[in-house]
Amino acid sequence: MEEVKIYLSEKEMPREWYNVLPDLPEPLSPPIHPGTGKPVGPEDLAPIFPMELIKQEVSQERWIGIPDELIDIYKMWRPSPLQRAIHLERFLKTPARIYFKNESVSAAGSHKPNTAVAQAYYNKKAGVKRLATETGAGQWGSALSFACNLFGLECTVYMVKVSYEQKPYRKFLMQTWGGKVYSSPTNLTNAGKAVLKKDPNSPGSLGIAISEAVEDAAAHEDTKYALGSVLNHVVLHQTIVGLETQKQLKIAGEQADILIGCVGGGSNFGGFAVPFLSEKLKGRDIKIIGVEPTSCPTLTKGPFRYDFGDIAKMTPLLMMYTLGHSFVPPAIHAGGLRYHGAAPIVSNLVNQKIFEAVAYPQNSVFEAAIMFAKTEGIIPAPETAHAIRCAIDEAIKCRETKEEKCIVFNFSGHGHFDMVSYDKYLSGKLEDYVLPEDKIKEALSELPDIKI
Numbered sequence: 001m002e003e004v005k006i007y008l009s010e011k012e013m014p015r016e017w018y019n020v021l022p023d024l025p026e027p028l029s030p031p032i033h034p035g036t037g038k039p040v041g042p043e044d045l046a047p048i049f050p051m052e053l054i055k056q057e058v059s060q061e062r063w064i065g066i067p068d069e070l071i072d073i074y075k076m077w078r079p080s081p082l083q084r085a086i087h088l089e090r091f092l093k094t095p096a097r098i099y100f101k102n103e104s105v106s107a108a109g110s111h112k113p114n115t116a117v118a119q120a121y122y123n124k125k126a127g128v129k130r131l132a133t134e135t136g137a138g139q140w141g142s143a144l145s146f147a148c149n150l151f152g153l154e155c156t157v158y159m160v161k162v163s164y165e166q167k168p169y170r171k172f173l174m175q176t177w178g179g180k181v182y183s184s185p186t187n188l189t190n191a192g193k194a195v196l197k198k199d200p201n202s203p204g205s206l207g208i209a210i211s212e213a214v215e216d217a218a219a220h221e222d223t224k225y226a227l228g229s230v231l232n233h234v235v236l237h238q239t240i241v242g243l244e245t246q247k248q249l250k251i252a253g254e255q256a257d258i259l260i261g262c263v264g265g266g267s268n269f270g271g272f273a274v275p276f277l278s279e280k281l282k283g284r285d286i287k288i289i290g291v292e293p294t295s296c297p298t299l300t301k302g303p304f305r306y307d308f309g310d311i312a313k314m315t316p317l318l319m320m321y322t323l324g325h326s327f328v329p330p331a332i333h334a335g336g337l338r339y340h341g342a343a344p345i346v347s348n349l350v351n352q353k354i355f356e357a358v359a360y361p362q363n364s365v366f367e368a369a370i371m372f373a374k375t376e377g378i379i380p381a382p383e384t385a386h387a388i389r390c391a392i393d394e395a396i397k398c399r400e401t402k403e404e405k406c407i408v409f410n411f412s413g414h415g416h417f418d419m420v421s422y423d424k425y426l427s428g429k430l431e432d433y434v435l436p437e438d439k440i441k442e443a444l445s446e447l448p449d450i451k452i
């Protein structure tokens with residue numbers, strides 16, 4: 001009988017993160033200063049990030065050492081298991097082998113602590129007292145509250161209003177670890193006030209919450225900003241996921257044919273997939289698929305161009321797939337996938353057709369989530385269920401073609417705090433939403449025209 005769970009010992013845990021920047025066939029376009037329209041320098045980012053993270057953001061070193069103190073903390077939940085979904089395979093009657101990398105085993109229940117603890121560590125070393133951040137689904141806010149507590153930092157979380165209302169238990173989790181949580185948009189920042197003036201019932205969005213957190217950090221000397229996705233250093237920290245997966249597949253005697261991850265800002269998908277880039281560039285036939293919701297179809301419907309990361313235009317402009325910084329996605333339940341942009345690294349690789357992207361409506365995503373919960377037992381986060389939907393569809397294709405492919409997806413988080421959305425699905429109250437083309441056009445009409 002083959003092993004179902006493939007574990008690494010703590011000694012086998014990677015000691016370095018993989019930086020994909022020097023290996024990108026087409027280099028990233030530089031971030032642009034929102035005020036000057038010129039490429040940003042390290043000094044421009046210094047008010048909101050500590051220098052070590054700024055260095056990682058632009059580093060051309062392929063391998064970046066993980067400090068021993070962080071290795072000790074990673075050992076609280078890492079290495080995470082790679083698990084074969086044999087019960088799902090049998091249910092689907094597929095000849096494909098399906099594996100999932102289980103990142104739900106962290107304290108916060110997702111991949112987010114992989115970067116949260118690293119960001120808290122470098123901020124603490126730089127003498128910072130407080131971190132301000134946004135959270136969509138509540139996973140990132142939980143992860144940062146957890147990490148700040150470990151390093152004795154205060155943590156302020158601007159939580160997107162729809163999630164704040166749908167997920168009170170995520171809020172309690174953050175508060176348990178010492179985080180201060182506000183429903184965004186708030187009346188505490190100029191950015192929040194401006195949104196509320198236009199629309200007092202705004203459901204909030206990640207773009208709005210980011211503006212609030214960045215403003216908070218810029219206005220306070222002892223405070224910096226932490227972002228849970230999108231940026232290069234976040235993808236860098238998440239590469240521990242893909243690096244472990246590679247070692248585990250080797251132990252299982254497998255080579256992945258298809259790699260799948262859900263995409264909000266792109267950090268779990270990016271960190272899971274980029275370590276496999278060199279195999280793909282050497283000509284091995286691997287399909288690498290990012291999965292997003294049809295209600296926020298950044299990679300599948302957005303153009304690839306410069307845009308702000310937030311609604312108040314405070315962040316640098318990044319070259320990425322975007323639906324426009326003013327775009328407020330509909331309140332679907334996968335709150336963590338409601339972001340108008342996508343990581344420049346992931347966008348770059350999709351633009352070069354090295355990575356692919358697909359989009360699914362939420363009812364088919366929940367159908368997959370329930371199928372997974374009933375066969376493998378674990379209840380996935382709605383975000384993660386996007387990856388599961390795609391893995392199931394690929395496995396069904398294999399059943400039809402009789403191909404014995406190896407499908408590996410990243411199980412980015414569990415859904416224990418998402419049961420209200422399961423209830424809505426089970427009682428037939430979830431609506432599918434496909435973003436109309438004119439809504440996309442409207443949001444894109446506000447995009448800045450950057451020429452460098």
Ligand SMILES: Cc1ncc(COP(=O)(O)O)c(C=O)c1O
Nearest residue numbers: 139229264265266267268336413
């Ligand atoms: C469980 C889970 N998966 C995925 C995501 C999407 O983020 P990213 O694309 O950065 O991995 C989130 C975001 O909150 C999340 O909570």
